[in-house]
Amino acid sequence: MKTKSINQRNLPTLVTVALFLIMFGLGSVSFRGFFAVQNTLNLLIDNSYLLIIGVGMTFVIISGGIDLSVGSMLALSTMLSSSLLEKSHWSPILVIPTVLLMGIALGSFMGYLIQTFDLPPFIITLAGLYLARGLCYVISIDTIAIDNPFWQSAAHAQINIAAGSFISPSVVIAVVVIIAAIFISRSTKFGRTVYAIGGNEQSAILMGLPVGRTKVLIYAFSGFCSSLAGIVFTFYTLSGYALDGTGMELDSIATVVIGGTLLTGGVGSIIGTVFGVLVYGTIQVLIVFQGTLNSWWTRIAIGFLVFVFCVLQRLFERRKRARAKSEKLGRAEPVAAAR
């Protein structure tokens, strides 16, 4: 009985892993040069910022909330880091903590509003989206290129792993974040409280869990992740631009949903999100390899995948509810007969 329930909980993640393997397999069969170790590693290199954002978003969605500000928070941190580096000539040792603190501060501000005044997360974070985007323009309307040697070396560094294939420092950062997040979500009080809030907030409060503090922390953590992702993104583009990361909120929500996290909260995993990102990356690579399709098709494909996974989630829930109902009815039958 127990193994069965574990299987069921892992089922959405398994579906995602299967989807990834099938898509990657199809790509390998259809296109020459698709199946290569470096190509697989490139999936991680090109999407490291999405992995980091996805981690924060997973916590938010498991708690039953949503964070629409991640894309413009990323843009704001690219702008802030590039202007601090190039215009104010700060040292990277100061720039990185400042940018991360900014992310944490904005995230906690939104979390505080959501928690203290019981406001809908999507409105507060939607306003956050515009606030951060507007602040980008306050910093500069134009692109700021980064020449800083530390940034340059971080952008060009290749860490060799086995047989001529390499990863970038960004991947290392992403992997560290992922491992930390898996630990936090499974083995800390904070992580368990996040799941409890998503399952049923009222029950979590009645159980005496620190719901208020945790909710603020969740958004602060998401803000931290998106500002860290912004720094990683500047390693990738070596510039700051106010329009960076437009539409990344859906990309990120998509990867979380594809990874099997329920939008209603309470169920989900970090590892699922990682595979969600891999699926997302594979779609992009497939469209590039296909060659004739315009890159905007990625957006449409992602929208479609989110749709499919949301429908699947609803079906799962409906089936679960129906089963729970029939079990309840089965037990209630003698009572009904007695009446």
Add this chain to the structure above:
Amino acid sequence: MAWWKSLTRRKIFWPLVALAILMLFNLFFTPHFFRIEIKEGHLYGNVIDILKNGAPMMLLAIGMTLVIATKGIDISVGSVVAISAGVVAMLIGGDLHGIPRHPIFASMAVAVLVCTVAGMWNGMLVSRVGMQPIIATLILFVAGRGIAMVTTNAMVVWLYTKPFALLGQGYIFGLPFSLYMVVVLLVLVALTTRRTSLGLFIEAVGINPIAAKFAGINAKNIIFWVYAFSGFCAGIAGLVVCSTVMSADGNNAGLGFELDAILAVVLGGTSLNGGKFYLLGSIVGALIIQTLTVTIYAFGVPPEISQVVKAVVVYIISLLQSRKFRSMLTGVFGRREFAT
């Protein structure tokens, strides 16, 4: 003081006060703000510009009001505006001599139809599949821009067909043509919601969908059509946007409109928690936003920064609508009653 009380109790009162304060500010600080001239046979001036440029937002706000009244939200409207502009521009075609590829009316009808279908898609996801409105419309929020870009082959399409310019730039009896469109749509919607029981049904669904269902209201259908109508409004707004600049830019057409539309509705007194809605309030809300934008322009601040101001306004309004915040306020000021 009875008349004062009945006046302040009206929902439209506070949005009008906000608009008046903004106007008063401009009267003192923006030179020639209220000057209206007659040029080339039509009225010309800042105030007329606000009415003209605010028209797409007013159109969107009408659709958004009904969606928010059902406790939903539609953040796809900006992208749907881009789709509408893209479709109509591709159908009319960028012929340099201004010869339309397809009849203008048919092209416009097809564009609005496509957008209504987009709205129906949202409505289906929310009412039939049972997705949260924010996620359901988020799909089109991002995919819609992709669709618009694919429609226009990722290029900016310029139009040279003169008659089409009437929609966004034309004037009738001295007033902008788009303003008449807003008035017609507003009157039609006001009549169908207030003179029939439809408005009551929509409010009932927003206040308590389960109770509404037990009262015999087909909540699912109401939610479905409300989103379809929002798509329809976005389609018309897209035509006006496209005609104003005589081009379709899938990337920038309608960018950020969703927040403005939501803001307009909320400023107008409709609560994000659903229920009672105020169409005229939303129109006033749209005018407030447009005036704010013009004011920011007049001060020489880059228009992009107005996003910060708008975000702050959203925070303030959300706080005012929060019950917890209001009870905190009443605690501070020691008043038992707080006007709602």
